[in-house]
Amino acid sequence: MRTLKYAILGLLNRKPMTGYELAKEFNYELAEFWYANHSQIYPELKKLNNEGLVEFDVEISGDILEAKRYHITEEGKDDFIKWLHKDVKISKTPKDKFRLRMYFSNELDLTTRVQMMENQRLQHVKRLNTLMKTCEQYPEVPERDSDRFGDFIVLRGAIMRQEMIVAWLDECIGYCKVPDLKEKE
C-alpha cells in the first residue's frame, strides 16, 4: 500500500525538502501518527525519483557538503491527490504492547501491576503536557485551507489520545487499588 510514499509526497507537496529534513519531520511532530527512519526515507526518495514523482536540486553548504532538495512533480501531485481522495475503511486498531501485557496482568501481583500502570501514567502525562504546550501556539483554529489546519487537528487528536490513555490507566489503577471486599470478611 506504500503509505510512506504518500506521506513523503504530501510533505513535499507542502514544500521542497531534503531527505534529512523529512527524517526530522518523521521523528518529531509527525511522529504522532507516522514515522520512518532515514534508512527507509532515502531509498524511498530514490524510488519516487525513478518513478518521476519527485525531482531534486543539489544544494551546497560550505565547501562540499551536498544536500538534495526534493520537490514534487505534477505527476507526483496528481498521484498524491488521488490517494488523498480515496475513502477508506477504518483500519484495525493498532497493536499495543502495553495493553498486551495488561491483558495478561492477572499473572502479576497487585503491587507490580500498579507500579507498572503508574509508571506508564507518568510518562503519558509528560507527553500530554508537551502536546498541550505545543497547542498553545494555536490561539484559534487555523484557516481550513492552510497547512496549519491539518497540523492543528492531528495535534488535537494526539492530545485527546493521551488524555484517553491517562483516563484508562486511572481507571485500571483504581480497580487494582480498591480493597478486596472478600479479604475483609
Added chain:
Amino acid sequence: MRTLKYAILGLLNRKPMTGYELAKEFNYELAEFWYANHSQIYPELKKLNNEGLVEFDVEISGDILEAKRYHITEEGKDDFIKWLHKDVKISKTPKDKFRLRMYFSNELDLTTRVQMMENQRLQHVKRLNTLMKTCEQYPEVPERDSDRFGDFIVLRGAIMRQEMIVAWLDECIGYCKVPDLKEKE
C-alpha cells in the same frame, strides 16, 4: 523483540490451544491490541517448539483430520513471566493512515472532508456499539487474579479509545462545518 512469541505464550499459559484457535483469537477479541495471521502463527509455533517453550499433542477429529494442541512448558512459562515483568517505556504513538490523510486535508474541499470524517465516524460508532455490547457481559469488575480481569480492562480501554476517536471526529467535523466568518462579511 518478538512480541508475537509472548502473545502466543501468554495465551497458551491460559489454556492449551491449536494454531487455528490462536489465529481466531488474534482476529477477534485480541484484535483490539494484537493480531496476526495464521501464516505468522504456524511458523512461530514451530519455532517455539524447537526452543522447548511449547509442546503439542495431536488430536484427531473424524477419521484423519489432525490438530496440534499446543501447551506451554515450564521453561516457556518462566520466559513469559520474565517478559511480563519487564517495565517498559511507553511506545511510539501508533501509525494512523487516517490521521495522515487528515494532516493533509487542506488539499480537500470541505464537502469531501466532512464526508470522509462522517464516514469514519459512522464506522467507529458501529465498532463502539459492538464493544459496549460485549462489555454488558461484565456486570461487575472481574476478580483481579482471573483471566477475565485482563479481558475486562483491555475491553474498557478499547471502548475508551473508540469514544475518543468519535469525539475527535466530532470536533473536526465541527471545525469544517462552522460557517466561515470571512465569507459572510
Added chain:
DNA sequence: TTTAAACATGTCAATATATACATGTTTAAT
C-alpha cells in the same frame, strides 16, 4: 446429496520496519 462454512495446517513472495554499519562536513560553543 450437495454445498457452503468452518476446521486445520502449512509455504512462499513481497513489503515494511528496525537497527546497525558506514562515512564524512559544517557550525557553534568552549
Added chain:
DNA sequence: ATTAAACATGTATATATTGACATGTTTAAA
C-alpha cells in the same frame, strides 16, 4: 584550537507483516 552537535547521505542485515498460494477434512444446513 578543539570538540560536540547538527547536517547530510547512503547501505546492509535481520525481523516482521501481509497476502497469496496450496491442500485437504468435517459438520451443518439446504
